[in-house]
Amino acid sequence: MYYLGIDLGGTNIAVGVVSEDGTIINSCTTPTLSNRNFQEIIKDMANLSLKLLEDSNISLEYVASIGIGSPGVCNSDTGVIEYSNNLKLLNVPIKYELQRYINLPIYLENDANCAAYAESLVGAAKDYKSSITVTLGTGVGGGIIIDNKIVTGAFNRGGEIGHHIINVNGIECSCGNKGCWEAYASATALIRETKNVIKNFPNSKINELSQNNLDNITAKIVFDAADCGDDIAINILDNYYRYIGIGIANIINILEPMAVIIGGGISAQKDKLIIPVKKYIKEYIYDGNLKSEIKVAKLGNDAGIIGAALLGKKIKF
Amino acid sequence: MYYLGIDLGGTNIAVGVVSEDGTIINSCTTPTLSNRNFQEIIKDMANLSLKLLEDSNISLEYVASIGIGSPGVCNSDTGVIEYSNNLKLLNVPIKYELQRYINLPIYLENDANCAAYAESLVGAAKDYKSSITVTLGTGVGGGIIIDNKIVTGAFNRGGEIGHHIINVNGIECSCGNKGCWEAYASATALIRETKNVIKNFPNSKINELSQNNLDNITAKIVFDAADCGDDIAINILDNYYRYIGIGIANIINILEPMAVIIGGGISAQKDKLIIPVKKYIKEYIYDGNLKSEIKVAKLGNDAGIIGAALLGKKIKF
Numbered sequence: 001m002y003y004l005g006i007d008l009g010g011t012n013i014a015v016g017v018v019s020e021d022g023t024i025i026n027s028c029t030t031p032t033l034s035n036r037n038f039q040e041i042i043k044d045m046a047n048l049s050l051k052l053l054e055d056s057n058i059s060l061e062y063v064a065s066i067g068i069g070s071p072g073v074c075n076s077d078t079g080v081i082e083y084s085n086n087l088k089l090l091n092v093p094i095k096y097e098l099q100r101y102i103n104l105p106i107y108l109e110n111d112a113n114c115a116a117y118a119e120s121l122v123g124a125a126k127d128y129k130s131s132i133t134v135t136l137g138t139g140v141g142g143g144i145i146i147d148n149k150i151v152t153g154a155f156n157r158g159g160e161i162g163h164h165i166i167n168v169n170g171i172e173c174s175c176g177n178k179g180c181w182e183a184y185a186s187a188t189a190l191i192r193e194t195k196n197v198i199k200n201f202p203n204s205k206i207n208e209l210s211q212n213n214l215d216n217i218t219a220k221i222v223f224d225a226a227d228c229g230d231d232i233a234i235n236i237l238d239n240y241y242r243y244i245g246i247g248i249a250n251i252i253n254i255l256e257p258m259a260v261i262i263g264g265g266i267s268a269q270k271d272k273l274i275i276p277v278k279k280y281i282k283e284y285i286y287d288g289n290l291k292s293e294i295k296v297a298k299l300g301n302d303a304g305i306i307g308a309a310l311l312g313k314k315i316k317f
Numbered sequence: 318m319y320y321l322g323i324d325l326g327g328t329n330i331a332v333g334v335v336s337e338d339g340t341i342i343n344s345c346t347t348p349t350l351s352n353r354n355f356q357e358i359i360k361d362m363a364n365l366s367l368k369l370l371e372d373s374n375i376s377l378e379y380v381a382s383i384g385i386g387s388p389g390v391c392n393s394d395t396g397v398i399e400y401s402n403n404l405k406l407l408n409v410p411i412k413y414e415l416q417r418y419i420n421l422p423i424y425l426e427n428d429a430n431c432a433a434y435a436e437s438l439v440g441a442a443k444d445y446k447s448s449i450t451v452t453l454g455t456g457v458g459g460g461i462i463i464d465n466k467i468v469t470g471a472f473n474r475g476g477e478i479g480h481h482i483i484n485v486n487g488i489e490c491s492c493g494n495k496g497c498w499e500a501y502a503s504a505t506a507l508i509r510e511t512k513n514v515i516k517n518f519p520n521s522k523i524n525e526l527s528q529n530n531l532d533n534i535t536a537k538i539v540f541d542a543a544d545c546g547d548d549i550a551i552n553i554l555d556n557y558y559r560y561i562g563i564g565i566a567n568i569i570n571i572l573e574p575m576a577v578i579i580g581g582g583i584s585a586q587k588d589k590l591i592i593p594v595k596k597y598i599k600e601y602i603y604d605g606n607l608k609s610e611i612k613v614a615k616l617g618n619d620a621g622i623i624g625a626a627l628l629g630k631k632i633k634f
Contacts, residue, residue, distance in 0.1 A: 153573025155608035256470025291472035
């Protein structure tokens with residue numbers, strides 16, 4: 001059998017056909033255009049899914065289920081997206097509405113949970129019964145897997161690890177609170193800090209790589225400057241790694257999963273990221289005795305589709 | 318059948334006989350004298366247990382198991398206390414050693430986990446499948462229950478919620494790190510802050526109640542002064558509640574249990590504690606939508622014995 005996975009994002013809707021072993025056979029995307037009426041978005045999801053199956057020569061009778069990963073508060077019992085700040089959705093019965101077009105079992109889960117589930121089943125955490133996948137991107141997302149199951153929280157609001165506060169009265173976060181981990185550990189935070197710092201260091205390699213335009217600064221430029229031996233970039237990154245380490249240490253102090261998986265664009269740095277972050281985790285965990293594995297994610301942007309698809313196949317590979 | 322529960326503390330060893338429904342039938346204590354050789358301590362545990370059964374007219378054949386709650390890192394699989402800073406123990410095979418005296422199934426678990434387990438089975442969280450019990454005392458302890466099971470962490474180091482960092486570069490904690498939740502939310506922290514503040518306010522009711530001696534200040538005195546309408550005490554407590562709220566909000570942002578139970582001496586304040594703490598939790602959780610119940614613990618000091626005893630009865634009542 002095959003499993004359809006839909007990754008509903010703020011910019012694009014991505015759909016994939018996934019095989020029994022968690023491989024994406026074929027996939028396609030269409031713009032979300034999130035300002036539309038939700039019925040229009042869901043109709044597009046249905047049409048895209050049916051077209052993908054047709055293009056892949058897979059008949060509907062060979063599809064076991066559809067899984068949807070969506071930002072926000074997703075009620076997996078009712079199939080309702082209760083709230084999404086990103087997509088401006090409130091109490092949308094997406095399962096019911098999508099089933100009007102395609103009569104298959106439909107599963108709904110928060111997108112960060114889908115990504116964590118995928119890493120746990122067929123990705124970097126597949127050898128571990130418990131894992132937490134942290135995604136460092138525009139924000140900081142997270143999904144918690146314990147005993148091979150997604151921990152969504154009692155009311156589907158769990159896993160918001162980016163918004164746990166590491167610095168009371170600290171930097172303002174997009175959520176309105178101050179001092180959230182996201183305000184220090186996201187790629188956005190790295191860029192903000194870099195802009196702040198290099199104002200005082202016009203000779204930094206970062207300025208050269210960004211053509212002396214603050215608006216051109218990306219996370220990659222900071223990593224590239226550090227690779228060139230630029231001390232300013234090295235210091236900025238060291239401070240950034242420290243903040244990543246503090247948040248992960250907090251999670252380990254609380255839950256101690258077998259593995260913590262770091263995803264998002266930043267994770268392309270692999271060992272250059274993992275080694276210093278591990279050093280800081282050891283510094284900040286309770287007894288300094290780090291036993292959890294710290295690894296980079298394996299599935300990249302595919303994690304959302306794969307995890308959503310595999311919601312219909314609730315077993316460990 | 319009956320269940321023996323042993324609460325191994327830094328000061329006392331407490332043993333209780335617990336019935337099927339989680340009630341303590343009879344209990345007794347003896348000093349731990351933790352500087353002794355561990356074999357001596359375990360011999361005392363065995364003798365105390367056997368004497369308690371004799372005094373209670375319960376023959377050993379009616380005892381299903383013995384559960385031990387100990388501070389530190391307890392490996393429930395091997396029955397070894399791997400590390401306890403409190404009791405100065407390192408890799409003590411307590412299960413093996415106690416079984417030499419009493420040949421019954423023996424279970425071992427961290428003491429804060431035992432307390433949380435007891436509250437979850439027969440205490441304030443008995444209606445909830447997932448709960449976190451936070452104990453605000455000399456330190457801040459915690460136990461996590463998900464799906465009616467204790468989440469000990471993959472390597473028995475989870476649940477150290479008191480040592481998650483809420484204030485990078487903040488106040489030094491007993492663990493050596495800075496800015497741990499414990500350094501702000503423990504009773505010890507409340508007393509420390511009170512001493513700091515009232516130096517500048519000699520007319521505070523707190524000074525009167527403590528006979529102008531900083532060493533006499535207890536948490537209870539601060540609460541009593543606030544009850545008398547003392548503005549200084551009210552402000553100190555408001556700040557304290559805020560810190561309690563931040564840590565609980567962090568836990569809810571990460572795990573969102575059905576209920577958070579607050580135990581320890583402070584919890585005697587009941588609604589005077591719960592109402593302001595809830596206000597701050599709402600302020601600091603991601604979307605302000607607090608759905609988890611916040612309640613005071615029900616079992617008090619008995620939780621340790623009851624939870625340890627019920628380790629042998631791994632079902633929900």
